Amino acid sequence: MAIVAAAERPAVASRLAAALRDAAGTALLALGLAVPILALRIDVNINNQPILRPRWDYVAIAVGLAFAARLAHLLVRPTLTARTARPQPAAPTAVRARLGQALSLVGIALLILYPLIVLELVGQAGAVKWIDNFGVQILIYVMLGWGLNIVVGLAGLLDLGYAAFYAVGAYSTALLSENLGFGFWLCLPLAGIFAALWGIMLGFPVLRLRGDYLAIVTLAFGEIIRLVLINWVPVTNGYAGISGIPRPSFFGLPFNASDEGFAAFFGFEFSPLHRTIFLFYVILALALLTNWVTLRLRRLPIGRAWEALREDEVACRSLGINTTSTKLTAFAIGAGFGGFAGSFFAARQGFISPESFTFMESAVVVAIVVLGGMGSQLGVAVAAVAMIGGTELLRELDWLKDVFGPDFDPTQYRMLLFGLAMVLVMLWKPRGLIGTRSPSIHLRERRAVKAGLVKEGHG
Amino acid sequence: MSAADPLLAVEHLTMRFGGLIAIDDLSFTAARGEITALIGPNGAGKTTVFNCATGFYKPSSGRLVLSHGGRPATDEIDVLTESGRRWGITPAGPVFLLERMPDHEVAARAKVARTFQNIRLFSGMTVLENLIVAQHNPLMLASGWTVLGLIGARRYATAERAAVERARYWLDQIGLGDRADDAAGELPYGAQRRLEIARAMCTEPQLLCLDEPAAGLNPRETARLTELLLSIRRAHSLSILLIEHDMSVVMEISDHVVVLDYGQKIADGSPDAVRNDPRVVAAYLGVEDREVDKVEAEIAE
Incomplete structure (x- = not known):
């Protein structure tokens, strides 16, 4: 038992290290994408002059989210697939058919x-x-x-x-x-x-x-x-x-x-x-x-x-x-x-x-x-x-306005959520x-x- | 040519792909009730002959006459050819000019079924469904082109039961009776080969074209296949056109062998006659005597 545990530990450690490396790569990619899209915003001040407003906090959030999501995905997926791969006891066909009906x-x-x-x-x-x-x-x-x-x-x-x-x-x-x-x-x-x-x-x-x-x-x-x-x-x-x-x-x-x-x-x-x-x-x-x-x-x-x-x-x-x-x-x-x-x-x-x-x-x-x-x-x-x-x-979801401010319109994020749903379905x-x-x-x-x-x- | 009663007569068939001549003025006959083997080295044009005979290719020139009843008189075929029609009824029975017919018509009307070199099953459908799809045309008729079937007419239900019975018969023939409800793609390779043959047989063909049915099979499966082919021929008065590289299969089951090389016929006769034909031996070994002399001369230099 002890031997098995000892043997498993380095395996887990190396898997974690690999996952961290992969997630770091994803974070880098997210950084590359987020800088041109999110980092700078052109606003108009009271005098109608354009001003450049840096938004590094947004970039940090995007990169952090990408890192966390990739890491979680890499660590969770093997366990998920292992669970779904296990054969499920099938109900007798006639019963299942009648149940479906x-x-x-x-x-x-x-x-x-x-x-x-x-x-x-x-x-x-x-x-x-x-x-x-x-x-x-x-x-x-x-x-x-x-x-x-x-x-x-x-x-x-x-x-x-x-x-x-x-x-x-x-x-x-x-x-x-x-x-x-x-x-x-x-x-x-x-x-x-x-x-x-x-x-x-x-x-x-x-x-x-x-x-x-x-x-x-x-x-x-x-x-x-x-x-x-x-x-x-x-x-x-x-x-x-x-x-x-x-x-x-x-x-x-x-x-x-x-x-x-x-x-x-x-x-x-x-x-x-x-x-x-x-x-x-x-x-x-x-x-x-x-x-x-x-x-x-x-x-x-x-x-x-x-x-x-x-x-x-x-x-x-x-x-x-x-x-x-x-x-x-x-x-x-x-x-x-x-x-x-x-x-x-x-x-x-x-x-x-x-x-x-x-x-x-x-x-x-x-x-x-x-x-x-x-x-x-x-x-x-x-x-x-x-x-x-x-x-x-x-x-x-009007209550989201209390969280993100009165300008927040959740329906604008419809396509983003569709995209996310598509990615998730593709994965699982x-x-x-x-x-x-x-x-x-x-x-x-x-x-x-x-x-x-x-x-x-x-x- | 021994064939007294030709089912399929291939006459001066030529197929060009651009500048390449895949088949060059090929003529042979496949006799009714016999197994005719088409052999030759790789690239000889065997599969091209198949594709021409089953309507998948339109030949550059030549005529492919398939007669269901007996042997039609030559002038009757010529009259049909002149008329420009794709098929006609002669006193001996219906006659089809295969080179004029599209692929699905060759299968549906002329009753020529085929299998493929690389298996083409409907892998996501069950074994039984594969055999039911093969009976599409009679079932389509029974379902009144879908209208009667949609309203649940009894005529269609009866026809479907008959189709299932036929499928069950063929499943028993190929030894897959207990796997009817499994997906075709899940079957082992040898079983898939047999299923493809059974599927072709469900179209009730007069001529069955098999493109390398023994490819990839182990000796035991090959033996089982030859047994199946012989029993099908006996029980269904079927004619078979066969492409095969496994010479043991060819020599064991064929009545008549046609040898192709570079698109031309180099031998035509009984298995024994073909086996001893020097030109066939030369084609298979790939070297002619003349060339041997040339190579020796080069070495000497």
Whole structure:
């Protein structure tokens, strides 16, 4: 025992020394970065003259943080990996499957009851924020994530222009209602169909491209759509956008205070909250539809062909799978769900402009899919809650103003935190929150496929 | 040529990559129900022939005729070639001009399946899924191009059960029945080779093209492979086109051997005839008598 301890001590010491050296290197790197970025700040004094204000304390904090974080990472990681490497006792498959089923039922029930729970907890005044900002907003991104998951996660085609289809859906709804007077429920399917057609139109020219080239062309496509929306002023009204998009009605009953309104018909007292709650249920239904269709497609030949395409395109062709039409269906169906989400977005906001469909939007949706674990429905939903809910939560952190002063705006640090979350996920879960793949069919028992074996696809 | 009933007739096949002539006016036939081996030194153009026959390459010139039924009359094939169509029905049965067909059509319509020199399994999918994906086209039809499957039609459920049954049959054939739910990438190398063959067989091919199926296998696995190939041929009246470097495999199972060197056919006949052909021996040893004299002369100087 004593011998072992004696032998371990030098090992620990050398590991510590190596970690310290590494951390010192990181600190040096941080210093190099922090000096030009943080050290000097140009302010304007009372006489409107620029003055140089040194901020060496900021540099010291940044370097110290980098040193501490790197050291902690180096010392903690081996223990963490050792713990995760230990085989975990797997529950019997049948039990686990039934447990998963029960959990998803409970989850859906909770989602359906969510507005009522919120109303009960915070009352009418505070409920709008929780149902709209947290509920509806997150569900839109869950739906976008699930739609893009078909293209990126299942078929392995990296699409960086997904916001384009979101925009096509939104503008279809806006233009159809403005020019032809169509209601939301007629616009919704049409928007999905138009977006799917645009998906095919994008798909045709880019089918020859793979990997990075595909990603760049889809990115460019997203920008083209946005620039057309900005510059085609006679139709889209340019930057000013389109307003007055009709709100969804409840089977023909509008949500207003009139005698024909929803509230009057059911004998409720009118409240704007009714519409918010109704919108919540609409997007919940749309998101669940997306999920249902995706899960169903995965068990159909087309879904299996998508995943096979992600694994090995040449092998697919040798088995008689028409990869062209397979890729096109992935693009079209993914884009179609993006169009549904866009249509809903337009109807919920009542106003849209090209500002809502920037590259940032595409990037956030791709980030949700990657963070969640490509191909995993649950992972994508969790990632959407974390990313979008996290952003909304930052708005709630007013108490930070007491700490950092009244000028401090936590939402400004949104991207910084996204970046940090990405780095952490890369370190500990390189394949996303749920990296394992659940097989679409099984003979005896369903066993998850390890993350390392599943390919990401090459476009 | 011995072939009385050719399944695949390769006629004057030439493949150029820029200035390089990979295959130069190659003609041979693969007879129905036989195992035809394609051998030759590295770089002789064997895999290029495979890629031309399976639609992955478009040949520079030449014709590849695959006939499903019996032997079609020569003039019928010529009429089909003139018509510009990719396939046609002759009194003897359907005839396919493989050089005109894209890769997936060769597999789906002409029923030519292939394996690859470096294994190409869907490693992140289970063994069973690999075999189900191979049955994509009939399942796609049964699912009404996804529409019927989406609404849960019984027709698709029945078709999927049949597909699973076929997969189970092939798993038993290759001895992987108990590993159906494991990821294909987790299997040992030899099992992956066999699985690739089973996956190709799930497309119900008329012609199976195997690109070095014994590469990297140990003697026991090789013996198991030859046994598998022979039993498949017996039970499924299948024709096999085989590229192989392991001469013991070639000599043991092939009915007919075609030898390539620098893109040209240097021998064509029964395994025994080819083994004793001096040109084949020279190609494999890489030295010709003439050159030996030259080298000796150089040493003497």
